[in-house]
Amino acid sequence: MELNLTLNVWRQKNAASPGRMVAYKVRANEHMSFLEMLDVLNEDLIAKGEEPIAFDHDCREGICGSCGFLVNGIAHGPLPGTTVCQLHMRHFRNGEELWLEPWRAAAFPVVKDLVVDRGAFDRIIAAGGYVSVAAGSAPDANAVPIPKKDADLAMDAAQCIGCGACVAACPNASASLFLSAKVSHLGMLPQGQPERHQRVTNMVARANQELFGSCTNIGECEAVCPKNIRLEFIARMNRDFIKSSWIFRNDRVAGGGE
Amino acid sequence: MKLDSRIPSGPIEQKWDKCKFDMKLVNPANKRKYNIIVVGTGLAGGSAAATLGELGYNVKAFCFQDSPRRAHSIAAQGGINAAKNYQNDGDSIYRLFYDTVKGGDFRAREANVYRLAQISVNIIDQCVAQGVPFAREYGGLLANRSFGGAQVSRTFYARGQTGQQLLLGCYQALERQVNAGRVTMYPRTEMLDLIVIDGKARGIVTRDLVTGKIETHLADLVVLGTGGYGNVFYLSTNAKGSNATAIWRAHRKGALIANPCFTQIHPTCIPVSGDYQSKLTLMSESLRNDGRIWVPVQKGDKRSPGQIPEAERDYYLERRYPSFGNLVPRDVASRAAKGVCDEGRGVGSTGLGVYLDFSDSINRLGRNVIAERYGNLFEMYERITGEDPYSVPMRIYPAIHYTMGGLWVDYRLMSTIPGLFVIGEANFSDHGANRLGASALMQGLADGYFILPYTVGDYLANTKLDKISADHPEVKRVEQEVAASVKKLLSIGGKRSVDSFHRELGKLMWDHCGMARNATGLRLAQGKIAELEQEYWKNLSVPGSGEELNQSLEKAARVADFFELAQLMCRDALEREESSGGHFREEHQTPEGEALRNDDDFCYAAAWQWQGKGNRHTLHKEALEFEYVHLTQRSYK
Amino acid sequence: LHSARHMSAATNTISARAEKPSFLATTIGKKVVMAATGMILFGFVTGHMLGNLQIYLGPDKLNAYAHFLQSNLGLLWGARTVLLLSVVLHISMAIQLAALKSKARPIAYQKKANAGSSYASRTMLWSGPILFAFIVYHLLHFTIGSAHPDFREGSVYHNVVSGFQQPLVSIAYIVAMLLLGIHLHHGVWSMFQSIGVSHPRYTPMLKRFALMATIGIVAGNISIPLSVLTGLVN
Numbered sequence A: 001m002e003l004n005l006t007l008n009v010w011r012q013k014n015a016a017s018p019g020r021m022v023a024y025k026v027r028a029n030e031h032m033s034f035l036e037m038l039d040v041l042n043e044d045l046i047a048k049g050e051e052p053i054a055f056d057h058d059c060r061e062g063i064c065g066s067c068g069f070l071v072n073g074i075a076h077g078p079l080p081g082t083t084v085c086q087l088h089m090r091h092f093r094n095g096e097e098l099w100l101e102p103w104r105a106a107a108f109p110v111v112k113d114l115v116v117d118r119g120a121f122d123r124i125i126a127a128g129g130y131v132s133v134a135a136g137s138a139p140d141a142n143a144v145p146i147p148k149k150d151a152d153l154a155m156d157a158a159q160c161i162g163c164g165a166c167v168a169a170c171p172n173a174s175a176s177l178f179l180s181a182k183v184s185h186l187g188m189l190p191q192g193q194p195e196r197h198q199r200v201t202n203m204v205a206r207a208n209q210e211l212f213g214s215c216t217n218i219g220e221c222e223a224v225c226p227k228n229i230r231l232e233f234i235a236r237m238n239r240d241f242i243k244s245s246w247i248f249r250n251d252r253v254a255g256g257g258e
Numbered sequence B: 001m002k003l004d005s006r007i008p009s010g011p012i013e014q015k016w017d018k019c020k021f022d023m024k025l026v027n028p029a030n031k032r033k034y035n036i037i038v039v040g041t042g043l044a045g046g047s048a049a050a051t052l053g054e055l056g057y058n059v060k061a062f063c064f065q066d067s068p069r070r071a072h073s074i075a076a077q078g079g080i081n082a083a084k085n086y087q088n089d090g091d092s093i094y095r096l097f098y099d100t101v102k103g104g105d106f107r108a109r110e111a112n113v114y115r116l117a118q119i120s121v122n123i124i125d126q127c128v129a130q131g132v133p134f135a136r137e138y139g140g141l142l143a144n145r146s147f148g149g150a151q152v153s154r155t156f157y158a159r160g161q162t163g164q165q166l167l168l169g170c171y172q173a174l175e176r177q178v179n180a181g182r183v184t185m186y187p188r189t190e191m192l193d194l195i196v197i198d199g200k201a202r203g204i205v206t207r208d209l210v211t212g213k214i215e216t217h218l219a220d221l222v223v224l225g226t227g228g229y230g231n232v233f234y235l236s237t238n239a240k241g242s243n244a245t246a247i248w249r250a251h252r253k254g255a256l257i258a259n260p261c262f263t264q265i266h267p268t269c270i271p272v273s274g275d276y277q278s279k280l281t282l283m284s285e286s287l288r289n290d291g292r293i294w295v296p297v298q299k300g301d302k303r304s305p306g307q308i309p310e311a312e313r314d315y316y317l318e319r320r321y322p323s324f325g326n327l328v329p330r331d332v333a334s335r336a337a338k339g340v341c342d343e344g345r346g347v348g349s350t351g352l353g354v355y356l357d358f359s360d361s362i363n364r365l366g367r368n369v370i371a372e373r374y375g376n377l378f379e380m381y382e383r384i385t386g387e388d389p390y391s392v393p394m395r396i397y398p399a400i401h402y403t404m405g406g407l408w409v410d411y412r413l414m415s416t417i418p419g420l421f422v423i424g425e426a427n428f429s430d431h432g433a434n435r436l437g438a439s440a441l442m443q444g445l446a447d448g449y450f451i452l453p454y455t456v457g458d459y460l461a462n463t464k465l466d467k468i469s470a471d472h473p474e475v476k477r478v479e480q481e482v483a484a485s486v487k488k489l490l491s492i493g494g495k496r497s498v499d500s501f502h503r504e505l506g507k508l509m510w511d512h513c514g515m516a517r518n519a520t521g522l523r524l525a526q527g528k529i530a531e532l533e534q535e536y537w538k539n540l541s542v543p544g545s546g547e548e549l550n551q552s553l554e555k556a557a558r559v560a561d562f563f564e565l566a567q568l569m570c571r572d573a574l575e576r577e578e579s580s581g582g583h584f585r586e587e588h589q590t591p592e593g594e595a596l597r598n599d600d601d602f603c604y605a606a607a608w609q610w611q612g613k614g615n616r617h618t619l620h621k622e623a624l625e626f627e628y629v630h631l632t633q634r635s636y637k
Numbered sequence C: 001l002h003s004a005r006h007m008s009a010a011t012n013t014i015s016a017r018a019e020k021p022s023f024l025a026t027t028i029g030k031k032v033v034m035a036a037t038g039m040i041l042f043g044f045v046t047g048h049m050l051g052n053l054q055i056y057l058g059p060d061k062l063n064a065y066a067h068f069l070q071s072n073l074g075l076l077w078g079a080r081t082v083l084l085l086s087v088v089l090h091i092s093m094a095i096q097l098a099a100l101k102s103k104a105r106p107i108a109y110q111k112k113a114n115a116g117s118s119y120a121s122r123t124m125l126w127s128g129p130i131l132f133a134f135i136v137y138h139l140l141h142f143t144i145g146s147a148h149p150d151f152r153e154g155s156v157y158h159n160v161v162s163g164f165q166q167p168l169v170s171i172a173y174i175v176a177m178l179l180l181g182i183h184l185h186h187g188v189w190s191m192f193q194s195i196g197v198s199h200p201r202y203t204p205m206l207k208r209f210a211l212m213a214t215i216g217i218v219a220g221n222i223s224i225p226l227s228v229l230t231g232l233v234n
């Protein structure tokens, strides 16, 4: 089926210059993915010698976490549990008008058009989102059995693709869901225990430095998360954080780096 | 030029230990005096950068994505092999070695493959220690599955996201080194050339993809872990950004490329739905365990599958391969599908697809069992196609998936340029002419965690490296070259977009250098590619400037390299007058239409040397000896 | 800091070497304080509502109850300090979160839709302050009496009834109670989430409890002005 759509897209030359919404017409069909629809529009623009719309993408399979912008005010668009690269046009109606906006957060400055800088997520992981284990020093993989349900729960959290939709959707621009996914993934595995408390302290401290907002348990993040990361993990992180703050109450230094 | 693979002497079981012992070590205090550049943060580059940082070297790591965590390795689904034999089903290092050499259709180096099998065990230990949540049994121990027709269960997996979980393990280790000050990470930074001074790789020239700044980074050695070049076909299961630029620019600087025509085609992907198609999505091979593959008997039968009676369906794999049926290896299944579609019996709007039908197994096992086994895959299929595979048979078609070819490296993973090491899919690898499922992740991590860290030390300890200043004439020259090439692309001022060219190139490659190749087609392709390349430099349109994020410009540089690579792939395919693994020459098949290897004349790795733009490459042969796994012809009848 | 795209230890100052921020300086720390004080305030409104219901037992009972509260000075001022402290802390944290919120998203969306959150959760920063304003008025009205046309020290029953006989006052109270309901409906569940109490099975129960408790408190309180207006109580 043919779809004639009006797109209002946020165009912004670079971080410094101001941006604005620009309207475009595009002819798509129902089998296209959302990004393929944008490809078609971009081909038109290039043909006219105009600059194509910049948007991040790589795998187009919903796994790399590169893609992401708001479609009609919802991060990754209307389909729950789906990244925008996996969203297909059959979910839209002919003649529909769509608004495309980049993630907006102080911690995610716009690079260009729909592209933002999510480096803050990397810095949060660097602050403690790992298990310190030098190559070669590991014991046999089966040395420590892990109850299936723990491993499965850890995997639920580990699925986070670091797309940033949770931050974008959160009215407080909080990174809590992202944080809690990593804190929970490693915190629920025996291998993550030794650094469990430094990890959560340092990661949360880092997130605060990056100017992410606070979580007031609103739940928009959970609703838009393409990997269905659950609020339950945020509670888990809060619990760990409170514990660790108590454990380290007398420490001047956070520790946990090495 | 003489290719020295530097394979250690002695029995195969001891080669790696011997090599490790023979290699010099760098004393810990000195490590921090060495600078190492790692391009690529996938499983190979990521694990290498993290490990080298851990050891105390100064590492600079680069990737073109906005974060190292997004490298294409993230997309790997099925799993990773290791000879742990946890299932006690008769697996061993030797069996994994044997299967890999045989699966590679005898075009890989025995010594490398054996080392890979040896190291596979350490990889799983390392990943579990990092917190990779592999699937587990109720007893709390690791689960395994059998994969890609292997008779043993040696594949470790994390749901359908094994690559993601392994990569996050590397990425976290990498970020830990960033925090420790051992690694500096350069995301959204693309390597555009290699700096070679006194015959040694001493640095790279990069473009900052956000500011457009052309920068030079100098070091004592350079490691490339930049992945495969499947996107030369435009449509592939690779991520959109995957490209050949890093290896190709290194190739132009003197690194040989081996077996470029060895590409793997995966039989079960979601078919192309229209000419706007931007990439292809893999459907796990495991589907073939319960799905039956068929097409209509009549040409151009446009009836919906439900209306086609049993008698008018051709279950062609079951017909041609009674004993293996739908489970024949990837390359065979792929060619068969192409065959029936060429006959005009393909299904779907484009006629390029075959049915993968689950109705029988649903009747036999019940919908629930099928849902349990493939539920997530069925969902993904429905999300993309909008069709419900429980009621309508799936449509599948083969797609480019992996490239066995790559920069030639010796046993120590060093290319023909001293100080340029190549790891992961970017090198010509340990997979010969065909890669077994779940073995690429294994190779990337083996290279990065456990091989490179040793061999790099030996190189540094044995090599005299003079200090090089940023204004060394060669450095300046390369910088200017790169800046000029960027300008050139921006200044063509033609009419056509990069993608339109890339699509056309991909189509040519797919039609003539894809699943089945023949001399006429390959020559035809060579001519057409040359014409298209000429038009490219006259009629390309790249809007925007070079001083900003410019995605058209990024693509333009990559496609320029794809043109040259495509030519070489056709040449390599043309000269390899045999069929082996993923490389099928129609002139060389058994009467039953099966691949026919020619071990007398082609039992070698073809390593190609760049002779300058416009000049023909020269071929160097690395003879392959098979002392342990004896040369045999494969058969699936 | 944000422009530091080339990432090294330098751009990542929180590391093994860095200072540990104080608990209250962190977002989670602030939320814990909100939760704790919120808990106290919740406890108070619950108890206070129950106390208020004694109005249905007639003047003597209610006045006696009030007298009992007033007479026991230790208890009275103890409770007052705790309440005052809670409100102050609660509000100051809320203000800090509000400030952070606008810092964290300086540029608003042109178009933003809600994908799955409750109205209450998104309006805590509105329902709260209005509630505060109510409390101030309420104290002047029933405790200090300055906002009460006919305030009689000690005879609480009279104050309430005569107070609520003015329809506008009653309506103001009813509106305030509805806002309280909104605030608590999210708050009572949220405070548990904030201190890390969450469970796939029990959290839904908790949410139901939050709803029930809220309805109870709001209904109980609202019933009083209503029954005064309708003359049930006079």
Ligand SMILES: Cc1cc2nc3c(=O)[nH]c(=O)nc-3n(C[C@H](O)[C@H](O)[C@H](O)COP(=O)(O)OP(=O)(O)OC[C@H]3O[C@@H](n4cnc5c(N)ncnc54)[C@H](O)[C@@H]3O)c2cc1C
Pocket: B039, B040, B041, B042, B043, B044, B045, B046, B062, B063, B064, B065, B068, B070, B071, B072, B073, B074, B075, B076, B077, B078, B079, B080, B162, B163, B189, B190, B191, B192, B225, B226, B227, B228, B237, B238, B239, B242, B243, B245, B246, B282, B401, B402, B423, B424, B425, B426, B437, B438, B439, B440, B441, B442, B444
């Ligand atoms: C859909 C799919 C499923 C797969 N499933 C499996 C599986 O189940 N099991 C298995 O074993 N294998 C699987 N494979 C193969 C496997 O995933 C890849 O071969 C492997 O991950 C390659 O890893 P790599 O580190 O070599 O390269 P990549 O992961 O591709 O990383 C390349 C890196 O290099 C960087 N880079 C590239 N060029 C430049 C440049 N010019 N400048 C700077 N940086 C650059 C990129 O940014 C990236 O960081 C699958 C492949 C696909 C496509």
Ligand code: HEM
Pocket: A215, A216, A217, C031, C032, C034, C035, C036, C037, C038, C039, C041, C042, C045, C090, C091, C094, C095, C097, C124, C125, C127, C128, C129, C130, C131, C132, C133, C183, C184, C186, C187, C188, C189, C190, C191, C192, C194
């Ligand atoms: C000016 C006054 C007030 C303001 C600005 C205010 C604001 C807030 C805010 C922003 C929250 C956090 C929401 C969340 O994290 O989920 C909150 C929580 C809460 N508030 Fe208030 N509030 C105020 C007064 C009150 C009063 C008077 C009460 C009790 C009657 C109350 C009870 C609660 C409860 C129980 C919570 C849940 C605690 C938590 O979520 O951590 N608040 N309030």
Ligand code: HEM
Pocket: C045, C048, C052, C066, C067, C069, C070, C080, C083, C135, C138, C139, C142, C143, C156, C160, C173, C180, C221, C222, C224, C225
């Ligand atoms: C319709 C509902 C309400 C009624 C009828 C009511 C009634 C009263 C009365 C009669 C008093 C004076 C008691 C005395 O002086 O001994 C009082 C005090 C008070 N009320 Fe309420 N109240 C109501 C709702 C609330 C609510 C919702 C809050 C808080 C959110 C609240 C907070 C207070 C406080 C803090 C005091 C002062 C207690 C003290 O003396 O220290 N009231 N209320």
Ligand code: SF4
Pocket: A159, A160, A161, A162, A163, A164, A165, A166, A167, A177, A178, A181, A221, A224, A225, A226, A227, A228, A229
């Ligand atoms: S938690 Fe969900 S929404 Fe947030 S980054 Fe991870 S995957 Fe994206």
Ligand code: F3S
Pocket: A169, A170, A171, A172, A173, A174, A175, A176, A177, A214, A215, A216, A217, A218, A219, A220, A221, A222, A231, A234
């Ligand atoms: S939406 Fe925001 S407030 Fe918390 S629950 Fe999610 S982060």
Ligand code: FES
Pocket: A056, A057, A058, A059, A060, A061, A062, A063, A064, A065, A066, A067, A068, A083, A084, A085, A086
């Ligand atoms: S492009 Fe990779 S998740 Fe969308």
